[in-house]
Amino acid sequence: MSRSVEELTIGEILEKYPFASAYMEQHNLEVEGKEHLSLGEYLASFSEEEIEDRALDGPAVMLGLREYIARMLSFLGADEQKVRSLTILPGTNKSGEPEGFEEFTIRTGEIIAIVGPTGSGKSRLLGDIEWVAQRDTPTNRQILINGEKPDQKWRFSTSDKLVAQLSQNMNFVMDLTVEEFLHLHAESRMVENRKEVVGKIIACANDLAGEKFDLTTPITSLSGGQSRALMISDTAILSRSPIILIDEIENAGIDRKKALSFLLSQEKIVLMATHDPMLALLGHKRIVIRNGGIDKIIDTSEEERTMLGEIEKVDRKVQNLRASLRRGEILTKDSF
Amino acid sequence: MNLVTVSGPPSSGKTAVILKTIDSYKRQNINVGVIKFDCLHTDDDFLYERAGITVRKGLSGGLCPDHYFVSNIEEAFAWGQKEGFDILISESAGLCNRCSPYIKDVKAICVIDNLSGINTPKKIGPMLKSADIVVITKGDIVSQAEREVFASRVSTVNPRATVIHVNGLTGQGSFELSTLLYDRDLDTESLKGKELRFSMPAALCSYCLGEKRIGEQYQMGNVRKINLEEN
Numbered sequence: 001m002s003r004s005v006e007e008l009t010i011g012e013i014l015e016k017y018p019f020a021s022a023y024m025e026q027h028n029l030e031v032e033g034k035e036h037l038s039l040g041e042y043l044a045s046f047s048e049e050e051i052e053d054r055a056l057d058g059p060a061v062m063l064g065l066r067e068y069i070a071r072m073l074s075f076l077g078a079d080e081q082k083v084r085s086l087t088i089l090p091g092t093n094k095s096g097e098p099e100g101f102e103e104f105t106i107r108t109g110e111i112i113a114i115v116g117p118t119g120s121g122k123s124r125l126l127g128d129i130e131w132v133a134q135r136d137t138p139t140n141r142q143i144l145i146n147g148e149k150p151d152q153k154w155r156f157s158t159s160d161k162l163v164a165q166l167s168q169n170m171n172f173v174m175d176l177t178v179e180e181f182l183h184l185h186a187e188s189r190m191v192e193n194r195k196e197v198v199g200k201i202i203a204c205a206n207d208l209a210g211e212k213f214d215l216t217t218p219i220t221s222l223s224g225g226q227s228r229a230l231m232i233s234d235t236a237i238l239s240r241s242p243i244i245l246i247d248e249i250e251n252a253g254i255d256r257k258k259a260l261s262f263l264l265s266q267e268k269i270v271l272m273a274t275h276d277p278m279l280a281l282l283g284h285k286r287i288v289i290r291n292g293g294i295d296k297i298i299d300t301s302e303e304e305r306t307m308l309g310e311i312e313k314v315d316r317k318v319q320n321l322r323a324s325l326r327r328g329e330i331l332t333k334d335s336f
Numbered sequence: 337m338n339l340v341t342v343s344g345p346p347s348s349g350k351t352a353v354i355l356k357t358i359d360s361y362k363r364q365n366i367n368v369g370v371i372k373f374d375c376l377h378t379d380d381d382f383l384y385e386r387a388g389i390t391v392r393k394g395l396s397g398g399l400c401p402d403h404y405f406v407s408n409i410e411e412a413f414a415w416g417q418k419e420g421f422d423i424l425i426s427e428s429a430g431l432c433n434r435c436s437p438y439i440k441d442v443k444a445i446c447v448i449d450n451l452s453g454i455n456t457p458k459k460i461g462p463m464l465k466s467a468d469i470v471v472i473t474k475g476d477i478v479s480q481a482e483r484e485v486f487a488s489r490v491s492t493v494n495p496r497a498t499v500i501h502v503n504g505l506t507g508q509g510s511f512e513l514s515t516l517l518y519d520r521d522l523d524t525e526s527l528k529g530k531e532l533r534f535s536m537p538a539a540l541c542s543y544c545l546g547e548k549r550i551g552e553q554y555q556m557g558n559v560r561k562i563n564l565e566e567n
């Protein structure tokens with residue numbers, strides 16, 4: 001039996017659980033030079049006035065540390081319980097009628113498009129997956145992971161989320177360089193070989209983005225395409241979430257096909273709400289939502305797949321035109 | 337009746353989140369009322385009314401809104417019971433980062449937004465640290481990475497809280513939040529004898545009592561001087 005946090009000195013705590021220093025820092029506890037004390041002794045050394053000033057709640061700090069360590073250990077120790085498949089069991093549409101499918105299983109490496117008019121329930125479906133619905137959402141759907149009723153941890157864990165979402169918005173808001181930003185993110189993910197991982201992310205991002213950028217660029221001055229590329233690369237490499245939701249990535253100035261195959265190479269399941277023909281046909285299947293329910297599930301047909309080649313050509317042309325315009329050129333019939 | 341206290345920095349999305357959450361309750365025929373506490377001015381009552389929600393507001397004026405909250409929540413609670421609500425939600429703006437309106441055994445929610453900066457969780461005191469549920473909003477305007485970094489900071493500051501992401505504009509996540517706020521089997525009968533989770537700062541100086549003049553001779557009571565000698 002190891003001794004509990006209460007019995008250890010601060011020095012011992014930090015040695016045994018190096019990540020606990022983040023906890024001390026976020027709680028404004030200056031523990032340097034106090035390593036020989038237990039946390040309880042250190043907390044007891046504050047005067048009434050200091051306690052008042054710092055709004056310090058000793059017992060809560062103690063309980064919090066215990067909880068923090070437990071969470072971190074489970075995050076670090078978790079043999080990544082591999083998500084291999086996601087199964088949707090039917091519920092009801094907005095009129096209360098059963099949905100039009102038996103059960104639908106999506107496996108890692110698959111891209112699924114979700115289509116349907118505004119208000120039809122696309123976001124609700126994504127929400128059901130994120131919340132691993134157990135017939136306890138308005139749709140009554142049930143979600144299984146690897147064919148089984150999943151662990152409740154997916155609902156509330158901040159470090160181990162089932163779903164990562166690439167938002168439609170392409171802004172970064174933090175005032176940091178690309179390097180600082182990636183390090184910060186890697187740190188929050190408890191990554192050890194940070195330098196290497198950061199290098200890998202930027203290399204992939206530059207591969208996806210039209211215009212290159214480097215580690216010293218402030219993230220807020222990245223172009224839309226660069227931001228998007230960085231986000232995708234960062235999410236694919238750093239986020240442990242096995243499922244990625246994408247909201248419309250058209251017109252983002254990145255190689256979308258490459259971006260998708262990159263995500264898939266990281267053994268993710270990709271779900272995207274889109275009406276862009278190229279993206280939708282890149283999907284292996286598409287879910288059609290109507291009146292809150294899954295109306296049907298369409299396999300991308302051979303004919304559609306052959307059309308994809310044509311659509312890609314058109315798409316490439318449009319992208320070339322965009323690049324020409326950016327370079328200040330005059331468009332001619334030949335440039336199409 | 338259930339009482340839920342919602343607090344958070346100004347404009348963090350409290351009203352937006354509460355409105356979306358109440359939508360879910362309406363669909364289940366759960367009757368919700370709102371009491372809004374603010375300092376000088378609020379239009380929130382109008383927003384709630386427009387959504388068909390029964391609301392009362394209290395403006396603290398010259399007092400700290402959280403101090404005002406504690407002095408009035410018992411009456412507000414009684415009002416909610418008289419109205420026959422299943423849930424009474426209190427919304428109060430956390431203004432000084434030091435006070436928090438949370439009561440022991442009453443569900444405490446802190447709403448904080450992704451735009452407020454990664455050092456904000458550390459700066460917010462008991463309002464964040466002693467909340468049961470932390471709702472993070474405005475995830476739609478930042479990247480996945482920023483959401484993850486921000487959420488991990490929040491979890492470090494308050495490891496015991498359930499952290500949940502809600503989009504105040506689309507309502508994404510609000511159904512999920514609604515399942516955490518209401519407990520059908522819980523019926524709080526009265527607030528009498530209940531305690532705040534954390535004491536509010538003891539501040540009573542001449543300025544609290546209306547003094548306007550600057551100068552040492554006008555300062556009385558609980559006065560503390562800044563140290564400009566060193567940093």
Ligand SMILES: Nc1nc2c(ncn2[C@@H]2O[C@H](COP(=O)(O)OP(=O)(O)OP(=O)(O)O)[C@@H](O)[C@H]2O)c(=O)[nH]1
Pocket residue numbers: 344345346347348349350351352353380429473474475476477502503504505
């Ligand atoms: N983009 C985005 N905007 C949001 C979100 N949540 C709230 N907002 C917007 O943020 C602004 C402030 O939201 P409110 O709900 O009024 O914030 P509040 O915390 O109630 O503000 P006070 O009561 O005045 O302190 C409004 O314009 C909302 O529409 C969100 O998740 N995303």
Ligand SMILES: Nc1ncnc2c1ncn2[C@@H]1O[C@H](COP(=O)(O)OP(=O)(O)O)[C@@H](O)[C@H]1O
Pocket residue numbers: 092093094095116117118119120121122123124125138139291292293
């Ligand atoms: N099967 C369903 N039963 C009841 N309500 C539903 C169902 N599907 C969706 N809704 C509700 O319909 C509304 C619109 O759905 P939403 O997912 O936002 O649509 P979309 O993303 O396609 O525009 C939401 O309030 C959602 O909760």
Ligand SMILES: [Mg+2]
Pocket residue numbers: 119122123
């Ligand atoms: Mg939607």
Ligand SMILES: [Mg+2]
Pocket residue numbers: 350351352380427
């Ligand atoms: Mg408000």
Ligand SMILES: [Zn+2]
Pocket residue numbers: 400401402403432434435
């Ligand atoms: Zn105050």
Ligand SMILES: [Zn+2]
Pocket residue numbers: 539540541542543544545
């Ligand atoms: Zn005063």
